[in-house]
Structures are given as structure tokens and as C-alpha cells.
Amino acid sequence: MFLIKSAWDNIKFHKKRSILSILLIAIASAAILLYRGFVEYSEQGMAIGFIQESGHIQAAVKDFWDKKNTADLILTSNDLNKLKNVFEKIPEIENFDSVLNFQGIIGTENSSSIFWGSGYDEPHSLGAAEGVPVFEGDNTLVLGKGLFKSLGLNLENDNYVNIMSSMGEEGIAAGSFEVSGNIDTGVPQNDAGFLIASRKDILEFFRYARYGFIYKIVLKK
Numbered sequence: 001m002f003l004i005k006s007a008w009d010n011i012k013f014h015k016k017r018s019i020l021s022i023l024l025i026a027i028a029s030a031a032i033l034l035y036r037g038f039v040e041y042s043e044q045g046m047a048i049g050f051i052q053e054s055g056h057i058q059a060a061v062k063d064f065w066d067k068k069n070t071a072d073l074i075l076t077s078n079d080l081n082k083l084k085n086v087f088e089k090i091p092e093i094e095n096f097d098s099v100l101n102f103q104g105i106i107g108t109e110n111s112s113s114i115f116w117g118s119g120y121d122e123p124h125s126l127g128a129a130e131g132v133p134v135f136e137g138d139n140t141l142v143l144g145k146g147l148f149k150s151l152g153l154n155l156e157n158d159n160y161v162n163i164m165s166s167m168g169e170e171g172i173a174a175g176s177f178e179v180s181g182n183i184d185t186g187v188p189q190n191d192a193g194f195l196i197a198s199r200k201d202i203l204e205f206f207r208y209a210r211y212g213f214i215y216k217i218v219l220k221k
Contacts, residue, residue: 059083097121100199102206104165106143108151115147115163117195119202126196131155131181136198140180144191148182155181163195165206173206 061075075083080098087096100119105112120126123134128142141161143151153159159179166172177197185191 095125097125098199100202102165102202104163106147106151106161106163106195108153108161111151113147113150113193115143115193115195117141117163117165117197117202119197119199121199123196123198126183128181129184131179134180134196134198136200138180138198139177139201140197141177142181142183142196143179144194145182145184146188146192147194148179150192153179153182175205 061079075098084096087093097120101117102119103114103116106115107113120134121136123136123142126142127133129145131142132140134140134142143153151161153161160176161179162174162176164172164174183191183194183196185194
């Protein structure tokens with residue numbers, strides 16, 4: 001009891017020091033909570049963005065992940081239909097989409113850059129931070145925010161870009177697409193070259209049948 005009384009008397013005697021200490025502790029605690037909240041928010045945002053783009057699970061042709069050149073390791077239309085029939089029977093799967101990966105050079109009259117693109121059967125599900133998402137048959141693209149800015153594009157104008165890419169034995173293909181919007185995945189390094197397209201439109205661009213590289217699978221919460 002004597003120790004408690006002495007401590008209390010000491011606090012009352014040094015009022016200014018005690019108030020300052022309490023303020024410093026409160027500010028430090030608030031800063032720690034804000035920092036932890038920001039880190040957790042960033043982690044969750046990056047995870048959601050990655051899952052939205054790539055899925056919880058990816059299915060591909062055998063040895064797809066072990067080889068540097070995967071241009072020939074594609075799922076045929078028959079493969080895609082077989083996988084679709086399997087996925088539809090698994091209750092834990094919320095949705096799935098076939099993904100066709102491709103890369104190349106994208107540019108306008110004034111600037112150009114490399115890109116890494118993904119064509120989806122339902123590209124509109126990824127949305128767009130600004131502008132309009134990609135819909136099948138629109139022959140449009142949504143670019144990562146960094147890539148969009150580096151090309152000097154503006155949504156107030158009609159934006160057309162030229163892309164050049166290759167796939168399989170078809171050689172180099174080149175053509176023009178309209179840019180309908182941009183997207184922010186939360187990863188600046190990814191947005192610097194990311195491109196979203198309709199898989200059907202890209203296959204027509206490469207004059208291919210209905211092929212895909214991987215299936216992205218999103219599980220139920």
C-alpha cells in the first residue's frame with residue numbers, strides 16, 4: 001500500500017512529466033496500430049488482386065511449370081472441355097476461367113513498351129479502376145495503370161494501341177486494339193506491363209482455335 005501511495009504522490013508531484021509521458025505512450029500506440037493496419041490492408045489487397053488475376057489454384061499441361069518456354073504446352077479445346085466438366089462437379093470451386101498468356105511489344109505513335117498479357121473467357125470479372133472493363137467480342141484491352149500512363153493514354157480520347165506478339169508456329173502477329181480502361185492490381189511492378197484481353201479475341205488475333213495455357217480456379221470462402 002505504501003508503494004502505491006508513493007507512486008501516486010510522485011505522479012501528482014510531476015504533473016507535466018506524467019501528462020507528457022501519457023501523451024507519448026498514446027501517440028506511439030496509435031502509430032503502431034495504424035502501421036499494423038496499413039500493412040494488413042496492403043497484404044489483403046495484394047492477395048485479393050493476385051487471386052482475382054490468377055486464382056487460388058492453377059491447372060496446366062504436365063511440365064508447364066518446369067519449362068522456360070511454354071508456348072507449345074497449351075490446353076486444346078478438348079482438354080478445356082474435360083477440365084470444365086470436372087470443375088463443375090466440385091462444390092468447393094466458386095468459379096474458374098481459362099487463361100491464355102502472351103507477351104510482346106505494345107505502342108502508340110509516340111511511345112512503346114513491352115507487355116505481358118492474359119486473355120480470359122470472362123475478362124470483365126477483373127473490372128477496371130478507370131474506364132470500361134473488357135467484354136468478349138469488343139476487341140478492347142485494359143492496361144495496368146503503370147503501362148497506361150507510360151504510353152501517355154487518356155480515357156477522354158479514343159485510345160488505340162498496336163501490339164506485336166507471337167505464339168506457337170504462327171509467327172509474329174501485329175494489330176490494333178482499342179484501350180477501354182486501366183486497372184490497378186496493387187503491385188506497381190506488375191501494372192508496368194500488365195494487359196487484360198478477351199481470350200476469344202486474342203485467339204482470333206493469332207488465328208488459333210480455342211486454346212488456353214492454364215485454368216485459374218477460385219475457391220469458395
